[in-house]
Amino acid sequence: MNALSIKNLSKVYSSGVIAYENISLDLNDGMFGLLGPNGAGKSSFMKTIAGLLKPDQGQILFNGQDVIKHPENIKKQLGFLPQDFGVYPKVSAYELLTHIAILKGLIHAGTRKEQVLALLDKTNLYAERNKEVHTFSGGMRQRFGVAQALLGDPKILIVDEPAAGLDPEERHRLNNLLSEIGENKVVILATHLVEDIKDLCTAMAVLFKGRIIAQGNPADFIRILQGKIWQLTINKQDLPYYQEHYKILSARLASGKLSLHIYATTNPGSGFHQIEPSLEDVYFNLSLS
Numbered sequence: 530m531n532a533l534s535i536k537n538l539s540k541v542y543s544s545g546v547i548a549y550e551n552i553s554l555d556l557n558d559g560m561f562g563l564l565g566p567n568g569a570g571k572s573s574f575m576k577t578i579a580g581l582l583k584p585d586q587g588q589i590l591f592n593g594q595d596v597i598k599h600p601e602n603i604k605k606q607l608g609f610l611p612q613d614f615g616v617y618p619k620v621s622a623y624e625l626l627t628h629i630a631i632l633k634g635l636i637h638a639g640t641r642k643e644q645v646l647a648l649l650d651k652t653n654l655y656a657e658r659n660k661e662v663h664t665f666s667g668g669m670r671q672r673f674g675v676a677q678a679l680l681g682d683p684k685i686l687i688v689d690e691p692a693a694g695l696d697p698e699e700r701h702r703l704n705n706l707l708s709e710i711g712e713n714k715v716v717i718l719a720t721h722l723v724e725d726i727k728d729l730c731t732a733m734a735v736l737f738k739g740r741i742i743a744q745g746n747p748a749d750f751i752r753i754l755q756g757k758i759w760q761l762t763i764n765k766q767d768l769p770y771y772q773e774h775y776k777i778l779s780a781r782l783a784s785g786k787l788s789l790h791i792y793a794t795t796n797p798g799s800g801f802h803q804i805e806p807s808l809e810d811v812y813f814n815l816s817l818s
């Protein structure tokens with residue numbers, strides 16, 4: 530079992546922007562979701578765990594080793610799919626993966642070839658292995674990104690917004706792939722897509738303006754909201770009235786009308802009916818608190 534322990538981690542960029550503030554987390558094997566809106570600090574935090582960005586304060590231990598003092602230790606055990614992994618040379622998937630494998634220190638040609646082919650198969654790119662990566666679709670590129678991150682069988686895998694820009698089918702395929710991976714490694718999935726966390730993660734934290742505002746199990750968060758989420762469909766022009774009188778979590782257009790989800794501990798009346806809370810309700814409720 531691997532263990533990542535983060536204590537009181539803070540970082541302010543030289544511009545004065547707070548990247549993240551006083552973050553403490555303890556993670557073990559399995560898929561951990563880091564949820565937050567754009568600009569919340571997810572990428573800065575991920576880069577810090579990967580040993581690519583130095584924090585101002587705090588401690589990170591991976592399996593007891595100090596990541597901040599000795600980033601080279603975690604780099605050897607880490608797979609990283611950064612958000613901006615997007616520029617590909619005109620070489621085939623097989624060649625590029627082999628090249629990255631060499632950079633990662635897989636020096637034995639036989640083992641390397643075996644691993645490259647196995648990862649192309651795992652990521653469903655085996656049939657495409659001789660095609661140039663720059664011709665791949667967004668989903669294929671992200672699956673290639675996962676393949677390169679898994680080279681060397683890392684003990685910790687960080688994936689930053691992997692589903693950004695993917696169509697639903699590609700996203701589903703990528704999520705299936707990610708769900709197979711978390712068995713014997715720490716996997717951190719940073720995303721602003723609540724649904725992906727719900728489908729994939731047993732533990733999560735919500736990062737908001739650089740701070741962790743909640744952490745725990747997605748199912749527990751949902752349980753806490755049981756009996757407190759109410760729905761009503763209204764005409765668009767009536768929204769200001771409801772905004773003034775209720776704690777609106779979301780207002781979604783549906784067939785020209787607005788479907789409201791509100792938070793209320795007792796029956797708000799006015800035609801609202803109680804619904805099962807979703808993780809999205811949890812997220813919006815936390816962001817408004």
Ligand SMILES: Nc1ncnc2c1ncn2[C@@H]1O[C@H](COP(=O)(O)OP(=O)(O)OP(=O)(O)O)[C@@H](O)[C@H]1O
Binds near residue numbers: 543547548572
């Ligand atoms: N190199 C940098 N120098 C100064 N400020 C930065 C730098 N990188 C990020 N920031 C700022 O730090 C804050 C956190 O950014 P970060 O990219 O970590 O957030 P994020 O949650 O990953 O968002 P996104 O998904 O949009 O990248 C933002 O206000 C961003 O503008």
